[in-house]
Amino acid sequence: MTYNKLTPEEEDVILQKGTERPYSGKYANQHETGIYTCKQCNVQLYRSEDKFDSHCGWPSFDNEIEGAVKRVPDADGVRTEIVCNNCGAHLGHVFLGERFTSKNTRHCINSISMNFVAADKVKTQRAVFASGCFWGTEYHLSKVDGVISTTVGYTGGHKDNPTYKEVCTGTTGHAEAIEVIYDPEKVTYKELAKLFFETHDPTQLNRQGPDIGYQYRSEIFYLNDEQRETAEKLITILKKKGYGVVTKVTHANTFWEAEDYHQDYYDKKRTLPYCHFYMKKF
Numbered sequence: 205m206t207y208n209k210l211t212p213e214e215e216d217v218i219l220q221k222g223t224e225r226p227y228s229g230k231y232a233n234q235h236e237t238g239i240y241t242c243k244q245c246n247v248q249l250y251r252s253e254d255k256f257d258s259h260c261g262w263p264s265f266d267n268e269i270e271g272a273v274k275r276v277p278d279a280d281g282v283r284t285e286i287v288c289n290n291c292g293a294h295l296g297h298v299f300l301g302e303r304f305t306s307k308n309t310r311h312c313i314n315s316i317s318m319n320f321v322a323a324d325k326v327k328t329q330r331a332v333f334a335s336g337c338f339w340g341t342e343y344h345l346s347k348v349d350g351v352i353s354t355t356v357g358y359t360g361g362h363k364d365n366p367t368y369k370e371v372c373t374g375t376t377g378h379a380e381a382i383e384v385i386y387d388p389e390k391v392t393y394k395e396l397a398k399l400f401f402e403t404h405d406p407t408q409l410n411r412q413g414p415d416i417g418y419q420y421r422s423e424i425f426y427l428n429d430e431q432r433e434t435a436e437k438l439i440t441i442l443k444k445k446g447y448g449v450v451t452k453v454t455h456a457n458t459f460w461e462a463e464d465y466h467q468d469y470y471d472k473k474r475t476l477p478y479c480h481f482y483m484k485k486f
């Protein structure tokens with residue numbers, strides 16, 4: 205995925221972790237319904253429902269879109285910085301215990317780190333799946349009508365910026381995974397999740413065919429409760445049909461994009477996956 209080009213003012217905040225002057229940003233007093241997205245990578249970060257007036261001069265939210273932001277100790281040793289979970293863009297800081305709202309949490313965000321998309325313009329959704337070698341998973345999901353883009357990468361582990369070599373050792377905890385950006389008016393999460401189950405063997409523990417190791421596990425990384433419930437329901441259906449499904453269902457955390465030469469592997473090679481075949485299961 206290529207990131208949006210930033211202006212020097214945007215770079216000061218997003219890359220250099222600066223802070224815009226209070227009341228200078230365009231979203232501090234905005235009350236329209238919609239979604240706030242990352243200026244650098246367009247991933248959805250915050251909903252207008254979670255925005256509140258803190259009168260501090262910056263947009264304030266008491267909750268994030270699940271999995272969208274990452275908390276890191278600030279270099280000042282006191283505050284907690286928040287960055288975009290997808291691209292690492294600096295957003296602002298999170299403060300607890302101020303009693304502004306019942307959630308007792310304030311995400312204090314620089315307007316310049318975000319774009320606002322009005323509710324009637326919000327189009328895309330995101331999903332993250334792991335089902336063995338990510339080339340095969342991507343091959344099938346990228347062919348679906350309504351899928352806008354697919355990216356292969358690593359998630360679910362404990363090391364930042366993992367490389368393919370590191371993930372291959374099976375010791376970083378990451379799974380080879382695929383991120384899907386899709387248009388929910390054309391394809392549903394349920395349809396994508398069904399295809400995920402039907403293009404790999406969810407009964408194999410920590411392997412897919414010839415690929416053996418924890419990084420080849422079957423796992424759904426959900427981004428919200430609706431995705432989690434859909435995943436769990438489909439697993440229940442499969443188990444009733446006699447499949448001993450071992451697929452894990454886990455809250456999404458950072459998705460680390462894989463090296464360029466892994467993206468669209470089978471389409472570049474013009475060959476077919478050896479490890480992922482379609483088999484009707486529902």
Ligand SMILES: [Zn+2]
Nearest residue numbers: 242245288291
């Ligand atoms: Zn981002």
